Amino acid sequence: MRLIKRSKHSPLGRQACDAALAKHVERYGDYGRSQMKETYTVQIEGVKVWV
DSSP: OOOOOOOSSOHHHHHHHHHHHHHHHHHHTTOOOTTOOOOOEEEETTEEEEO
């Protein structure tokens, strides 16, 4: 992934980014699609977060 925000002020945001990165690695491995935008929806503590 080109950019992931790891929020210092929001532990929920940090967990969501970690979950989205894990899903991305599971789907694409070390490499991803080139010049494409990917949005992940992850559920953290019962809240859906779009990353």
